[in-house]
Amino acid sequence: xNFKLKDLxxxxxxxxxxxxxxxxxxxxxxxxxxxRGIDFGYxxxxxxxxxxxxxxxxxxxxxxxxxxAYLVGLLxxxxxxxxGIIIATILGVIVGVARLSPNYLINKFAAYYVEFFRNIPLLxxxxxxxxxxxxxxxxxxxxxxxxxxxFLTIKGLYVPAFIWENLNIFFYSILAxxxxxxxxxxxxxxxxxxxxxxxxxxxxxxxxxxxLPLLSFLIGxxxxxxxxxxxxxxxxxxxxxxxGLSLPPELIALTLSLSLYTATFIAECVRAGIQGVGKGQxxxxxxxxxxxxxxxxxxIMPQALRIIIPPTTNQYLNLTKNSSLAAAIAYPDLxxxxxxxxxxxxxxxxxxxxxxxxxxxxxxxxxxxxxxxYNKRIAIQEK
Amino acid sequence: xxxxxxxxxSLVAMVAVLFTFTTESMAAxxxxxxxxxxxxxxxxxxxxxxxxxxxxxxxxxxxxxxDVDVCRAVAAAVLGDANKVKFxxxxxxxxxxxxxxxxxxxxxxxxxxxxxxxxxxxxxxVGVNFYDGQGFMVRKSSGITSVNQFKNGISACTxxxxxxxxxxxxxxxxxxxxxxxxxxxxxxxxxAAYDSGRCDTYTTDKSGLAAQRTKMSNPDEHIVLxxxxxxxxxxxxxxxxxxxxxxxxxxxLNAMIEAEEYGITSANADSMKTSENPAIKRLVGAxxxxxxxxxxxxEWSLRIIxxxxxxxxxxxRNIADTGILPDRGxxxxxxxxxxxxVPPAR
Numbered sequence: 001x002n003f004k005l006k007d008l009x010x011x012x013x014x015x016x017x018x019x020x021x022x023x024x025x026x027x028x029x030x031x032x033x034x035x036r037g038i039d040f041g042y043x044x045x046x047x048x049x050x051x052x053x054x055x056x057x058x059x060x061x062x063x064x065x066x067x068x069a070y071l072v073g074l075l076x077x078x079x080x081x082x083x084g085i086i087i088a089t090i091l092g093v094i095v096g097v098a099r100l101s102p103n104y105l106i107n108k109f110a111a112y113y114v115e116f117f118r119n120i121p122l123l124x125x126x127x128x129x130x131x132x133x134x135x136x137x138x139x140x141x142x143x144x145x146x147x148x149x150x151f152l153t154i155k156g157l158y159v160p161a162f163i164w165e166n167l168n169i170f171f172y173s174i175l176a177x178x179x180x181x182x183x184x185x186x187x188x189x190x191x192x193x194x195x196x197x198x199x200x201x202x203x204x205x206x207x208x209x210x211x212l213p214l215l216s217f218l219i220g221x222x223x224x225x226x227x228x229x230x231x232x233x234x235x236x237x238x239x240x241x242x243x244g245l246s247l248p249p250e251l252i253a254l255t256l257s258l259s260l261y262t263a264t265f266i267a268e269c270v271r272a273g274i275q276g277v278g279k280g281q282x283x284x285x286x287x288x289x290x291x292x293x294x295x296x297x298x299x300i301m302p303q304a305l306r307i308i309i310p311p312t313t314n315q316y317l318n319l320t321k322n323s324s325l326a327a328a329i330a331y332p333d334l335x336x337x338x339x340x341x342x343x344x345x346x347x348x349x350x351x352x353x354x355x356x357x358x359x360x361x362x363x364x365x366x367x368x369x370x371x372x373x374y375n376k377r378i379a380i381q382e383k
Numbered sequence: 384x385x386x387x388x389x390x391x392x393s394l395v396a397m398v399a400v401l402f403t404f405t406t407e408s409m410a411a412x413x414x415x416x417x418x419x420x421x422x423x424x425x426x427x428x429x430x431x432x433x434x435x436x437x438x439x440x441x442x443x444x445x446x447x448x449x450d451v452d453v454c455r456a457v458a459a460a461v462l463g464d465a466n467k468v469k470f471x472x473x474x475x476x477x478x479x480x481x482x483x484x485x486x487x488x489x490x491x492x493x494x495x496x497x498x499x500x501x502x503x504x505x506x507x508x509v510g511v512n513f514y515d516g517q518g519f520m521v522r523k524s525s526g527i528t529s530v531n532q533f534k535n536g537i538s539a540c541t542x543x544x545x546x547x548x549x550x551x552x553x554x555x556x557x558x559x560x561x562x563x564x565x566x567x568x569x570x571x572x573x574x575a576a577y578d579s580g581r582c583d584t585y586t587t588d589k590s591g592l593a594a595q596r597t598k599m600s601n602p603d604e605h606i607v608l609x610x611x612x613x614x615x616x617x618x619x620x621x622x623x624x625x626x627x628x629x630x631x632x633x634x635x636l637n638a639m640i641e642a643e644e645y646g647i648t649s650a651n652a653d654s655m656k657t658s659e660n661p662a663i664k665r666l667v668g669a670x671x672x673x674x675x676x677x678x679x680x681x682e683w684s685l686r687i688i689x690x691x692x693x694x695x696x697x698x699x700r701n702i703a704d705t706g707i708l709p710d711r712g713x714x715x716x717x718x719x720x721x722x723x724x725v726p727p728a729r
Contacts, residue, residue, distance in 0.1 A: 033505075035624060038483065038504060038505040039503075050549055050552060050553075051548045051549055051552055051564075052548075052551075052552050052562075052564050053564070054563055054564050054565055054566070062549075062552045062556075131575055131576075131579070135579040135580075135581075139580055154579065154580050154581055155538060155581065232536060234525075234533075234534045234536060234537055234583060235521075235525040235526055235527045235532065235534070235583070236524065236525050236526035236527075237522065237524045237525045237526070238521075238522070238525045238527075238537075238583045240536040240537075240538070240583075242536060248563075248565075249581065250565070327543075327568045328567075328568060328569075328572065329567070329572070330540075330565050330566055330567045330568075330572070330576070332566070336543060336566070336568070340476055340543045340544055340566075340568065341543045341544055341548060341566065343476065343544070344475065344476055344479075344543065344544030344545070345499075345544075345548075345549070346503075347479055347499075347500070347503055347504030347505075349479075349480050349483075
């Protein structure tokens, strides 16, 4: 009994302290809000928002609800985070490997890149890319076409829009290709383990992912045409591109700065991971006749990944949270749309800030769970 | 002898305690904000992050502007010194939270008086110190001279968290024009983005446009279109629930406007004490007991006029002489064709 109490005591005290602190602040907020005549409630979420947002992944305008505005902001945050994570990872791996390159120029270039970009505050970099770099872009009427169809202007990047017919059949074909690839991989593994045969799995996979969608075009009735942006005059000196898809410069600047900044940290994780694998491993692998490619793929990388993944998870989380700096350059993310405009229009500070905090928490935890799952998969399987 | 001395000191102490009790009038006791302000020795005032003519800090950190003058007037009335103000620069987004949370006691930051703000979020608007309306600025070279020339696809830069965003939507919707709203958190970034060509037009209150125009790399290249698309009565705001403080701020502003109406200026205020007109005498504290109602002395308004000046002086110093809006437009006294009309101070 005594023993148990000793064990439970500190935990009980912690729980009580947490409850007390939380309760104190809730009570305090309630009293103060009552004194100042502020109502508390989440009912505003269904009211009409009556403000427009520059860039939205779902259909939205001011006649929709505040909840819809919240979704718009959330999706924009997720969009910039996902693109940022993908670019940062690719760039980070390349730079990380480049830092270990025996080539002096590549090695030094990568080192300077890392030292330069990770030592300048992110907000400054965002301002730099938005105001300095993007502002150097031409006005729409002066823009030169890239490949005849892309237009990079101060008002954004205009790309041709895809106009699909029978888009669902195209998706099914991709899905079919993916399933076929998984089946083939399982089969190839079995062959290798039972008969020692090596199937060119990679080539087959590439072939499938191209051929099946292609077939959907030829016989499935899928067709794709492009809508190329056209220059349109608004006034004597003011132009815009009409039609096609436009990526606002705010999104481009934010993605660029977030990925360039985070890539430096990922590069260091990758470098640390590769250097963390013993030299003997590489030599032993080479001595049993594995090709350099196989050495990297089968021996070095699986071990390096165990070192790389946990700190890289942190970088993914940082990137997602840093995307909230978007408000500085008018990218309509969650903070700007919901914790900014919506908060101002409704005055529901506590409600909106709590929702926003909870949303970021959920986003971060989702990334954590995903990365932990992956980390467990690649960890040493003790048998 | 010592015995008497002891008794004497306790008597003095008692009298002193009683005295402080009586000087602290009913009003002061009712108003927590007034009491706190007098205890701290300065007025806590929320202003903009830099809007020439309204609230703008110079290189030495001295704040000037018509919004700033409202806070200075309150400081002169309550503390006797117009310089005893602590200014807190706030973004549009932060302003109401700063006020309701008690970080500041007056919000004098070109804030539009609307029903939902007044009724919903624990605020009380005490008056209007500038009648404004939303307008558009465009580049002269664009050849646009009226909002009727706007076309589909126009991009408009503005601030978030203001009535501007809502008016803009109403305006473009009513005209059936599709537009791209580019909303920044800070005014400086809006100006920078518009100036570099990111947007075709910049929209906010017309006074704001006129003031921000002076910040552009080449002000002459831009014009403010003549149309006004909304009513924007700008004025100081206080927290709900302290009616005495509310009255002090309201009447500090009203005193400035009424002083102009009666021709009382910072220069002639003292000599006006001998005026024949009882309204003037009341305003300079030579007659009546107007201050007592707020728990202030009788010279509160005289101090405002002497230290800050009347509304016209403030306008001239901050907005007209700086070239922002030389024409007073609606912000002229009702007796001179404007709409400035305040209840009588009596």
